[in-house]
Structures are given as C-alpha cells and as structure tokens.
Amino acid sequence: MSESRVIHGFHAVTSRLRSAPDGVREIFVDGARADRRSADLVQLAKSRNVRVMTVDARRLDGMTGNARHQGVAASVAPVTLATHIDDVLDALEAQQEPPLLLILDGVTDPHNLGACLRVADAMGVHAVIAPKDRAVGLNATVAKVASGAAETVPYLPVTNLARTMKDLKERDVWISGADEHATVELHQARLDGARALVLGAEGEGMRRLTRENCDELIRIPMLGGVESLNVSVSAGICLYEARRQRGFGK
Numbered sequence: 001m002s003e004s005r006v007i008h009g010f011h012a013v014t015s016r017l018r019s020a021p022d023g024v025r026e027i028f029v030d031g032a033r034a035d036r037r038s039a040d041l042v043q044l045a046k047s048r049n050v051r052v053m054t055v056d057a058r059r060l061d062g063m064t065g066n067a068r069h070q071g072v073a074a075s076v077a078p079v080t081l082a083t084h085i086d087d088v089l090d091a092l093e094a095q096q097e098p099p100l101l102l103i104l105d106g107v108t109d110p111h112n113l114g115a116c117l118r119v120a121d122a123m124g125v126h127a128v129i130a131p132k133d134r135a136v137g138l139n140a141t142v143a144k145v146a147s148g149a150a151e152t153v154p155y156l157p158v159t160n161l162a163r164t165m166k167d168l169k170e171r172d173v174w175i176s177g178a179d180e181h182a183t184v185e186l187h188q189a190r191l192d193g194a195r196a197l198v199l200g201a202e203g204e205g206m207r208r209l210t211r212e213n214c215d216e217l218i219r220i221p222m223l224g225g226v227e228s229l230n231v232s233v234s235a236g237i238c239l240y241e242a243r244r245q246r247g248f249g250k
Contacts, residue, residue, distance in 0.1 A: 135157060
C-alpha cells in the first residue's frame with residue numbers, strides 16, 4: 001500500500017470525504033461519542049464506501065500525537081498537488097488565467113498557516129509559497145485548522161524566497177507586500193492581473209530582503225487602537241480585495 005498520513009478533526013475529515021473519498025482508507029471514531037455530529041460523519045463515510053473503525057480515545061491520542069482530534073481521525077492517501085511554482089504558472093498560462101499567489105514570510109504557528117490556507121482556498125488562490133527555513137510546514141494541526149484546504153491549495157516551501165520572488169517577476173507576476181508603514185492603502189492599489197501578495201509574521205513583518213523584492217508596499221487602513229492584525233486576518237482582507245478586483249465569478 002502506498003504512503004498514508006493521518007488527518008483529524010471533523011472539518012478536515014468531512015472535507016476529504018466529500019472532495020476525494022477514494023483517498024480515504026479508514027476513519028477512526030471515538031466509541032464514547034454518540035452525538036449527531038459523529039453519527040452524520042459515520043453515515044457520510046458509509047455512503048462513500050469508506051470503512052469506519054470504532055476505537056477508544058487513547059488510540060486516537062496516539063494516532064494524532066495528542067492533538068485536539070474531536071474524537072475522529074482518518075488514514076488518507078496524500079493528495080497530489082503541484083510541487084513547483086513553474087507547474088502552477090504553466091497550467092494557468094495554458095488556461096489564460098492570471099495567477100493569484102500568497103507568499104508567507106515567517107509564519108511559524110500551525111494555526112496561522114492552517115487559517116491562511118483556508119482563506120486562500122476561499123479566495124481562489126492558486127498557490128501558497130513560504131520559505132523552508134522560517135515556516136511551520138504542513139502537519140496534522142495545519143490540516144485540521146485548514147478544514148480541507150491543505151488538500152486543495154498547493155503549499156510550496158522554497159529554499160530561497162528572495163530568488164523565488166525574482167523568478168516570479170521574470171514571469172510578469174507583480175508582487176505586493178503588506179507593510180504597516182506603506183503609504184499606499186489597500187483599496188488604492190491595483191490588485192488584478194498576475195499578482196502575488198506577501199505577508200510577514202505578526203509583529204515582525206517581512207524580512208528585509210523580502211520587502212526589497214516587492215514591487216510595491218501596501219497597508220491595510222486601521223481605524224482603531226490595535227497596531228497589527230493576525231496574519232490570517234490580514235491575508236483574508238488583502239485576498240478579498242484582490243478577488244473583488246478580479247471578479248468573483250471568474
């Protein structure tokens with residue numbers, strides 16, 4: 001049998017059952033749960049011809065590394081997504097669709113990455129790019145928070161983020177970085193066309209080289225006393241504006 005991995009949580013397991021049931025090998029449900037949510041999941045699994053195993057909470061704890069699994073986990077086959085940005089751009093060029101990319105610089109919290117992937121999926125982002133050395137990477141917690149988006153949005157860790165940004169510009173992708181000190185506000189920027197949006201970690205922001213490789217810097221107007229936003233919240237605001245300018249039905 002080919003390689004398997006474990007996902008957990010109702011959102012992640014349900015999303016995988018609905019989007020790619022053939023890749024779900026087994027579902028494990030806490031036998032102590034007798035609620036409607038658990039029953040609905042079991043019914044969905046059976047309708048997709050996926051075997052359901054009743055286990056105790058201790059086994060689920062061991063499978064998920066003591067994560068907050070909500071009493072459900074699944075053994076799944078890895079989903080095959082693009083592994084290189086050129087594959088993403090070549091496919092979009094063939095479809096004559098301008099790319100919309102999200103670049104994350106320094107996001108090390110799995111909950112933040114999972115939330116960013118979920119937002120990226122909702123706003124039709126074609127790929128999320130991050131450096132290998134300052135990023136959390138995909139894990140079970142990310143997949144749970146992403147609620148299925150880790151299976152639909154290519155996540156591309158790169159060795160040299162600055163070099164990747166230069167490569168993107170050579171392929172006519174305009175790069176806009178979110179920076180609290182920028183003079184151009186989000187709604188004033190043109191975010192349609194081939195575009196990559198760059199966000200740094202909350203508090204630290206983008207690294208110097210990342211900032212220098214942006215074509216422009218933009219900022220989210222802030223009306224209250226809060227100085228910064230969580231990176232996933234910022235991603236949602238910026239990507240919504242980019243999608244609004246591109247059109248939601250396209």
